[in-house]
Amino acid sequence: MQPILEVQQLKKYFSTQKAVDDVSFRIEKGAIFGMLGPNGAGKTTLIRMITGIFFPDSGSIIFDGKSFDPSTDIAKIGYMPEERGLYKKMKIGEQALYLARLKGLSKAEATEKIRYWFQRLEMDTWWNKKVEDLSKGMSQKFQFVTTILHEPSLIILDEPFSGLDPVNANLIKDEIFRLAKNGSTIIFSTHRMEQVEEICDHIVLINKGKKILDGTVKNVKQEFKENLFEVGFEHKAGETSANSIFEVTEQKDQSLILKIHEGFKPHDVLQYFLSLGQEITSFRELLPTLNDIFIKLVEGTPLAREFQPLSSSS
């Protein structure tokens, strides 16, 4: 299937730093794509290039099979920035109408869609309220609606759950799944890893302007697994003598966490314990969480990048 978005060797250098430095990836239609990275990694710059706010210094963006043309393609993109922005003194209904019409919807079309979404998310009574009268969570919800009103084929959500209570967060999460199922593609930018594991199919990790990881959540976990297994025992965890198959990294009351050495398989471990006559109640592989992987990859690099002078700018 043709990807909805493909970026190739994208570069954007600012005078004081390389914000995005040779990044390439592709996003399949209908995917929920996680764009991860610490603060200041270059995610926002990358997103701003995809939304047509910035022009890349070099590289190309292919949107829906064609070279990205901001003047027409941004109507098919919905972007909810991390820094939420709404006109505080404007009425909710008028504001939704304005934002939808800016995306090219007619007044009648926009009104109809707004009514549909307001009803769906139980916001009917908000029409004549002003944003300044809404709570943080409410305005968050409203911003989400304005982002997806024009039924964009690519939806970019930067930290969509921050400030939402669990009930509303679940509501939005369900809407995200539903939108993806109906064919929209979602780029989901966050540094809340547990949400990524739950929602995303595919992730890239950006650090210091470079892509340092790219793959499906499952593959990434496999790639970073450390061959750790947890073995549970019927009785107290048995004594293990030094052996060439594995080493114990943690000893618990009724279980052991062990790391299997190169060249051996889980099968060999089981055989070892069976030969000792120990009764095993459970045996499972311990895969790293995305959080572990994130920390492992990013650790040691300062959170916000120091500004580095450029020797030469292209």
Added chain:
Amino acid sequence: MNKIRLIIEREYLTRVKRKSFLITTLVVPIIIMAFYAIMIAVSISGDTKTQSIAIIDDANLLDGKLEMIKNDKSIYHFIQDESEQSFKSKYKQEGYQLFLYIPQFHDSTLPRIKLHSQASVNLIVKSNLEKIINRAIENKRLKAAKINPELYKSIKAETEIENIIDSRKGEKKGIAMLAYAVSFIAGILIYMILLIYGTMVMRGVMEEKTNRIAEVIVSSAKPFELMLGKIVGIGAVGLTQFAIWVVLMLFLQLMIPLFFPELFQHLSDPALATASLPETGAGTMAEIIEGFRSLPLMLILFSFVFYFLAGYLLYAALFAAIGSAVSEDQQEAQQLIFPVMMPLILGFVMMAKAVNDPDSSIAVFGSLFPLTSPIVMMGRITYGVPWWQLILSMALLVITFLFFTWMAAKIYRTGILLYGKKVTWKEMWKWLVKKG
């Protein structure tokens, strides 16, 4: 184009619908007209009632009779058998508003005449009294010098000089004071428009930046469209407000005579109009109206609208750039705004000079230099400006506003997306020169 129209519409409607817009639009002309009405009322107030003036003439200067002054409505009574001291305490009870005391005096000196009153005396009444006394003294001295008063009258000259401006359309009367007033008012208006609506643009941009809505909008429309839409939208607000003001002022001006009928009578009375408006130097109301006709009204109106729009576009672009560079801090805005305010204030100062001396080199320079020309040119226009200067000034202004808008767009594009960082002039320069 469609997006710009939407943005203009929003900028315009949200402002026009605000209560504060309605209030300022209605209140300002009412305040101005009230001020105007009060000024007129005060200047002739004492005169709306007939004054009774008591006179004790110890010098027998007036000889018991008065030579009437034209349009003098005061009633004079000679009081006998009273001294200044005794009458001073009771003239009010006897129904007089004023009490004039003429002491005895030596022929070669001037008498020390006192006018007693309860409150400060109306200027017209005072000048009428002075005229009466001076004529009486003159007559007395003519008699003493054995000169026939009739002969003296025929000798005395009272010339008034009339200024004629020679233009291609033939002669016309020069109304120096009227031209001065019109120039000054037009200059001040342009100055205020640039300042008020320029800062309105700046605040609008700052609001969008601090609200973070700018990032949402620029993912739908180009930053340039957003900036231009805002500038044009607020300009339209300005034009609307202005049009309402003009209509309201004209309407209120017509209403004034209904509220103060006696005031209107006085104004239509040529002699009194002269007296109550002594500073215009233009003579009667009729002459003022004639003077207005002699001014190049169409040219003034056209120039006003042109400099209003072009000047506004120029300064609005600058203010938009400043607004985009400012992060939340109001104080920072004050610092950045200073270089933009400077030429505005300079223009105002030059304009004040230009109305007095419209062809001085500083006035000519100020009316050509694009940052000051909208204000200064309005200060010169009523006196007649050479065509080449007017055309050059307008051309320079248009070129400059196009250039500044292009420049402002570059700063704006970077500025509105940059949060929480103090921007230096050096950085703004970099945004300006960078490519792409």
